Amino acid sequence: MPDIHVIHENEAWIVPLRAAFARIGVPFREWFVDRGVLDLRAPPPEGVFYNRMSASSHTRGHRFAAEHTGAILAWLHRHGRTVVNGPRALALEISKVAQYEALAAFGIATPDTLAVVGREHIAAAADRLGFPLILKHNRGGKGLGVRLFLSAAALAEHLASDAFEQPIDGITLVQRYIAxxxxxxxxxxxxxxxxxxxxxxxxxxxxxxxxxxxxxxxxxxxxxxxxxxxxxxxxxxxxxxxxxxxxxxxxxxxxxxxxxxxxxxxxxxxxxxxxxxxxxxxxxxxxxxxxxxxxxxxxxxxxxxxxxxxx
CATH class of the missing domain: 3.30.470.20 (ATP-grasp fold, B domain)
Structure with missing residues (x-):
């Protein structure tokens, strides 16, 4: 049985990793995470686990893949398995707010950001921050929901249109545009x-x-x-x-x-x-x-x- 387990939810993104393992002659097992049953009564298999769960998994129809992965990582952690990109990594993967707060603890500068819940509060948050600014999803990946606005009028038009994308976790980031x-x-x-x-x-x-x-x-x-x-x-x-x-x-x-x-x-x-x-x-x-x-x-x-x- 392979000693390496790769947790993922995107077939396309695993292809180059398969090729890399083949080049070095090392077997591994893929664990595709979307739906299923996790038996907490049993111990996990032995080996090393690599978590490749993505913040954008919901855009591929895997709405609860990240949450499922969170349960798996908690199970692995309890049993002392070696995990690359464990529970804390997943928490940061699916929240830019969590990322920014963690980066700040190391004196790493991030753009001025307001986290907004509720579409109706975005315009007021933008006024507080000033233009130009960027809207983005807190749980994103692939640039989800990222849009640049140069004026309040442009933002208001966007918020009133069907082009506005509601974030999967409900949190929209209003962020200063860095020129x-x-x-x-x-x-x-x-x-x-x-x-x-x-x-x-x-x-x-x-x-x-x-x-x-x-x-x-x-x-x-x-x-x-x-x-x-x-x-x-x-x-x-x-x-x-x-x-x-x-x-x-x-x-x-x-x-x-x-x-x-x-x-x-x-x-x-x-x-x-x-x-x-x-x-x-x-x-x-x-x-x-x-x-x-x-x-x-x-x-x-x-x-x-x-x-x-x-x-």
Missing amino acids: APEPFITRVEFVGGRFLYAVRVDTSEGFELCPADQCAAGEVCPAEAKGPKFRIVEGFTHPLVPRWEAFLAANDIGVAGIEFITDRDGRAWTYDVNTNTNYNPEAEAAAGVSGMEAIARHLAGLAAAERRRAA
Whole structure:
């Protein structure tokens, strides 16, 4: 029986991880989480568990996949299983408010944000914050609900229209727009809690920044765009890397992509933590690196350590 179990709810996003395990010759078991029965009377199987549950799982018809995963992680935790991206990681994956508060504990700046429950309160929150601003979903992923507004009139028109998207958890974030001197953000990837590489992402075509080689049918995904939409930055360094690593360690996050933007004054603002990170295959091929292989090797190392302890 494989020693590695991968918890997920998206077939497309698991394909490159399968290939990575095949390249290194390590077996693993997939645990597709949507519906089912969790028998709390029985112990979990032995091994290492990797949680790849996504904040956007509800957009693929898996409305309670994250909640189901939360129950599984609590069960695994009680039985002392080794879990990469455990309960705390899941809590941050599905709440940007939780992310921002956790980042603040490490002195990591996030954009000014108001969390709003109730569509009727968004305009007043926007007036308090000022324009330009961004609306986004607290539980998002893939840029869900992210829209830029330059004026109160534009926001009012949007709120009165069918284009307004109600967040799955009811929380809309009203967030200060960070103006960058160039239209790009940087996504910093971590595996095993350590810096792996950084990728520059062109945002000139919008905010849906899914880097996966496949996205769900019907979605607009920049990973399918031609040209250097995603480019791995050679020799990347940043003074926030040690703080990001400390933040990940303190919040039970082994694998993540952290996104930040730099304003015209050179200040970095961290605005998203993706604990279900994906990688752009074209950018990786050009740079000669593989995030999924790094994950596979990390999990294989943890599983080998478990076997040694059990021997």
